[in-house]
Amino acid sequence: MPAATNPTNHDHAHCIADALTRADALCAERGARLTALRRQVLELVWTSHRPRGAYAILEDLSQREGKSAAPLTVYRALEFLVEQGLVHRLESLNAYIGCAAPGAVHSGQFLVCEACGNAVEIDDPRIRAAIDTIAAERGFQVDRPTVEVRGRCTDCQEKTP
Amino acid sequence: MPAATNPTNHDHAHCIADALTRADALCAERGARLTALRRQVLELVWTSHRPRGAYAILEDLSQREGKSAAPLTVYRALEFLVEQGLVHRLESLNAYIGCAAPGAVHSGQFLVCEACGNAVEIDDPRIRAAIDTIAAERGFQVDRPTVEVRGRCTDCQEKTP
DNA sequence: GCCGCCTACGTTATAAAATAACATCATGCC
DNA sequence: GGCATGATGTTATTTTATAACGTAGGCGGC
Numbered sequence: 001m002p003a004a005t006n007p008t009n010h011d012h013a014h015c016i017a018d019a020l021t022r023a024d025a026l027c028a029e030r031g032a033r034l035t036a037l038r039r040q041v042l043e044l045v046w047t048s049h050r051p052r053g054a055y056a057i058l059e060d061l062s063q064r065e066g067k068s069a070a071p072l073t074v075y076r077a078l079e080f081l082v083e084q085g086l087v088h089r090l091e092s093l094n095a096y097i098g099c100a101a102p103g104a105v106h107s108g109q110f111l112v113c114e115a116c117g118n119a120v121e122i123d124d125p126r127i128r129a130a131i132d133t134i135a136a137e138r139g140f141q142v143d144r145p146t147v148e149v150r151g152r153c154t155d156c157q158e159k160t161p
Numbered sequence: 162m163p164a165a166t167n168p169t170n171h172d173h174a175h176c177i178a179d180a181l182t183r184a185d186a187l188c189a190e191r192g193a194r195l196t197a198l199r200r201q202v203l204e205l206v207w208t209s210h211r212p213r214g215a216y217a218i219l220e221d222l223s224q225r226e227g228k229s230a231a232p233l234t235v236y237r238a239l240e241f242l243v244e245q246g247l248v249h250r251l252e253s254l255n256a257y258i259g260c261a262a263p264g265a266v267h268s269g270q271f272l273v274c275e276a277c278g279n280a281v282e283i284d285d286p287r288i289r290a291a292i293d294t295i296a297a298e299r300g301f302q303v304d305r306p307t308v309e310v311r312g313r314c315t316d317c318q319e320k321t322p
Numbered sequence: 323g324c325c326g327c328c329t330a331c332g333t334t335a336t337a338a339a340a341t342a343a344c345a346t347c348a349t350g351c352c
Numbered sequence: 353g354g355c356a357t358g359a360t361g362t363t364a365t366t367t368t369a370t371a372a373c374g375t376a377g378g379c380g381g382c
Binding site for chain 2: 329330331332333334339
């Protein structure tokens with residue numbers, strides 16, 4: 001797992017700022033409305049490099065606003081962010097994570113550490129190629145491939161070998 | 162998608178009988194207890210080649226028994242069946258499907274048709290190899306890879322081209 | 323056989339994740 | 353300003369999953 005996902009050895013504020021800047025740019029370019037609410041939800045998704053549940057985000061949002069928000073508020077914002085490719089949903093965790101490279105082609109591949117909870121996006125063409133090959137052999141038309149690999153990241157292997 | 166998953170052109174009763182026979186054999190071999198309840202849940206999972214939700218199975222079970230069963234009853238049976246590799250859970254659907262080749266090595270790969278709902282297990286070594294390669298490059302230790310490809314099966318492409 | 327142990331099953335309650343239906347508000351366009 | 357469209361608020365409900373605790377049933381040791 002890249003060092004950047006270890007919260008102790010990188011400037012995470014920079015990750016967040018970066019993500020927001022890119023989101024602003026992408027949405028402006030597309031004419032999509034990154035409203036204050038959506039932007040705030042995006043920021044909360046980026047709280048860490050661990051996938052976050054909708055209700056965790058909801059709690060943070062409620063605290064920030066000083067009043068309790070409704071689940072739908074968050075789900076709608078997340079839906080927008082996923083559509084725009086700014087956020088991915090991790091199916092096996094029912095959780096959301098900020099996209100490392102919005103704007104680029106995505107096939108949604110992740111390495112998820114079961115020890116620290118960090119998830120790293122790996123848009124690797126070889127996995128995608130393998131999937132496309134098998135699908136083609138079987139006449140299956142690929143729409144949305146999901147790859148979520150559970151295991152242990154380098155850092156966590158070192159901690160408990 | 163193989164013809165065998167098209168419910169109109171294969172003897173599905175045979176699929177079910179086969180699955181139960183293999184389950185009996187595997188559990189006997191391992192000393193695992195495939196109780197009447199677990200066997201019945203396995204049968205209900207095999208109702209079709211479509212992944213089924215726990216609550217759908219629960220309903221069927223209640224109907225068969227003539228009294229309403231509790232969710233936990235089904236979840237516990239499913240947990241056992243998944244542990245034994247007789248059933249797989251499709252993370253992206255919150256649903257369960259019978260394993261086509263229990264006893265063999267599994268890496269949990271599926272082609273899921275969004276039109277007809279059928280899911281086919283494809284334990285393809287090339288996908289697995291690609292995942293292992295990338296993981297090795299990043300020092301990530303793979304535990305449980307999940308591959309769920311959404312799209313359209315051959316049959317459904319023909320129906321609405 | 324009988325006892326004790328471990329595992330499976332039953333029951334009730336509750337948590338967690340997601341959506342439905344409908345009302346209201348904001349924003350951009352003319 | 354007025355209107356259309358899309359975003360947000362509000363309330364209720366559905367779907368999925370687990371917790372906590374008690375009972376029963378099979379299996380091995382003796």
